[in-house]
Amino acid sequence: MENTNCGVCQKPKANLECGICHDPICKKCAQFLEESTFSYLKTIPPQLKHTVFCGPCYDKNVAPELEQYEADMRKATTITIFMTDDTKTTSRFSRKEKAIEIKDCPDREEVMMRLAFLAVKAGFNALIDVEIKSEKVLPGGKYQYSKWSGKGIPTQITSSRFL
Incomplete structure (x- = not known):
């Protein structure tokens, strides 16, 4: 060229x-x-x-x-997120959608943001039963790091009490 x-x-x-x-x-x-x-x-x-x-x-x-x-x-930064510990609060929310799952992120915040972004793209304003996990990885070298993963069920909340 x-x-x-x-x-x-x-x-x-x-x-x-x-x-x-x-x-x-x-x-x-x-x-x-x-x-x-x-x-x-x-x-x-x-x-x-x-x-x-x-x-x-x-x-x-x-x-x-x-x-x-x-x-x-x-x-995605304004989406409402309920962790698995909040099941008493979310017991009446719809759970008919398939859970969104994210794997292999470098930190917890990125997992949360990716979950929220995918929920927004699917047309939802909340995530319920969100569960975040970390796994320690020790490659052949000296330094260990964590891989984060998470999942949550997207849902639509209409009550202003929860937003």
Whole structure:
């Protein structure tokens, strides 16, 4: 991809390629995303797996998805969570949904956030019977670390008493 013209500004020296339309683009015109931007999604759509985009493709395909993702992340921080110890409080809540399960996270907070995010994506405003566990891992080296996992049942709470 040497000495080609940028698909946006038409200047030479376009040394990058748009991940969606594959047009050559220069660094000035390129829109960049970190690889971990959509990491909380269960499956990342193919067009969002790239890190370099031209302006038109970014505006049409990436920006709306990024805006929705960030809105869901904000909602996930406000979700109501009841741990397994709270079963007396949640005894009348619906438990007909399948439990969401998260494995292999580096810390407890990430497990909670991932559970909450997936509940929001499924259209729920609460998690009940949430159970978080850690497992110590001692690899061949000296230092041990913990792997965290968790599960919870998503549900919809309508009573303002619990929100």
